[in-house]
Amino acid sequence: MSLKDIFNEKTVFSLEVFPPRTAQGEDNLINSLSGIKSIKPDFISITLGAGGSQNNSAIDLASTIQNDLKIPTMAHIPGLYRSKADVTEFLQQLNDHNIKNVLALRGDHIPDQQPVGDFKYASELAEFIKQHGNFDISGACYPQKHPESNNFVDDTLHLKEKIDNGVSHLITQMIFDNQAFYDFRERLQLAGINIPVEVGIMPCTNRNQIKRITELSGIEMPKKFVAIMDRYADNKEAMRDAGIAYAIDQIVDLVSNGVDGIHLYTMNNAENAQRIWDATHTLFEATSNQLQKSL
Numbered sequence: 201m202s203l204k205d206i207f208n209e210k211t212v213f214s215l216e217v218f219p220p221r222t223a224q225g226e227d228n229l230i231n232s233l234s235g236i237k238s239i240k241p242d243f244i245s246i247t248l249g250a251g252g253s254q255n256n257s258a259i260d261l262a263s264t265i266q267n268d269l270k271i272p273t274m275a276h277i278p279g280l281y282r283s284k285a286d287v288t289e290f291l292q293q294l295n296d297h298n299i300k301n302v303l304a305l306r307g308d309h310i311p312d313q314q315p316v317g318d319f320k321y322a323s324e325l326a327e328f329i330k331q332h333g334n335f336d337i338s339g340a341c342y343p344q345k346h347p348e349s350n351n352f353v354d355d356t357l358h359l360k361e362k363i364d365n366g367v368s369h370l371i372t373q374m375i376f377d378n379q380a381f382y383d384f385r386e387r388l389q390l391a392g393i394n395i396p397v398e399v400g401i402m403p404c405t406n407r408n409q410i411k412r413i414t415e416l417s418g419i420e421m422p423k424k425f426v427a428i429m430d431r432y433a434d435n436k437e438a439m440r441d442a443g444i445a446y447a448i449d450q451i452v453d454l455v456s457n458g459v460d461g462i463h464l465y466t467m468n469n470a471e472n473a474q475r476i477w478d479a480t481h482t483l484f485e486a487t488s489n490q491l492q493k494s495l
């Protein structure tokens with residue numbers, strides 16, 4: 201079943217992992233993912249470095265998840281520092297490994313490094329991928345707007361271009377304030393954008409890591425969330441418990457309010473993903489039953 205179709209069946213639950221830097225790291229990740237078979241993600245997405253490195257390790261990891269663990273896999277492709285020839289070769293490799301889902305991205309600018317110039321924006325990459333194979337193409341979106349955007353109107357219009365060029369499902373930047381997503385959903389409706397949108401959730405278990413990410417991406421942090429980070433920054437265990445509880449609370453609210461799916465930024469921590477799944481899986485299963493009854 202293609203990803204597009206899964207959204208008609210249920211509230212989707214997906215995971216994001218990144219290719220570890222070492223073979224040992226990759227073994228550890230695969231072992232932990234295969235050891236937690238009770239999590240039933242609808243797909244797992246694999247990140248890829250903007251600068252054009254990591255292609256082989258991403259393909260290896262994606263292929264193991266797709267073909268050995270039998271979990272549908274999505275490969276991220278940032279286009280800014282890749283040529284048309286690079287992307288064509290990467291798509292061919294994905295196809296050879298039976299991977300049919302891609303996330304078309306622009307990628308972030310790397311200081312002092314000139315972009316290749318073939319794909320200035322994700323919309324151009326989506327158009328190219330559409331013309332080069334039978335891939336299900338997803339795209340990124342930003343409930344609190346992309347940090348380089350001047351305003352929500354421009355950001356939404358550019359998002360629409362991406363969809364017109366072949367993107368059929370969106371995944372949001374991580375959010376810590378659900379209201380930001382509900383406001384964004386209304387703006388999408390006003391703009392006539394009605395493809396499925398998964399909400400990105402990241403369990404905050406490390407204060408410095410979250411601070412770095414949110415500062416770079418301009419994500420706003422609600423007071424309740426800042427209080428957790430400030431109080432438990434020096435207590436690893438308590439921080440982890442509070443971060444996971446916060447993520448679970450967000451997911452319960454989002455699924456209850458009818459979102460299309462949850463995309464969990466796991467940071468390769470399968471144990472945290474397992475704890476979140478254990479606390480919320482009945483919610484996802486319940487939506488599946490409800491949708492089947494209404495068919």
Ligand code: FAD
Pocket residue numbers: 246247248249250251276277278303304305306307308309320321322323340341346347348349354355358359361362371372373374400
């Ligand atoms: P775009 O959609 O191209 O948008 C980028 C900016 O350009 C926006 O401000 C947009 O409004 C503007 N814009 C778009 N079109 C036009 C136009 N025609 N004219 C003028 N302005 C325009 N990065 C990685 O390197 N590897 C990853 O694996 C990765 N995974 C990600 C997964 C998710 C779910 C998300 C949300 C982000 C991910 N990123 C990843 C980060 C992403 O590459 C950056 O956020 C990047 O800055 C923007 O990528 P985009 O695809 O959203 O770009």
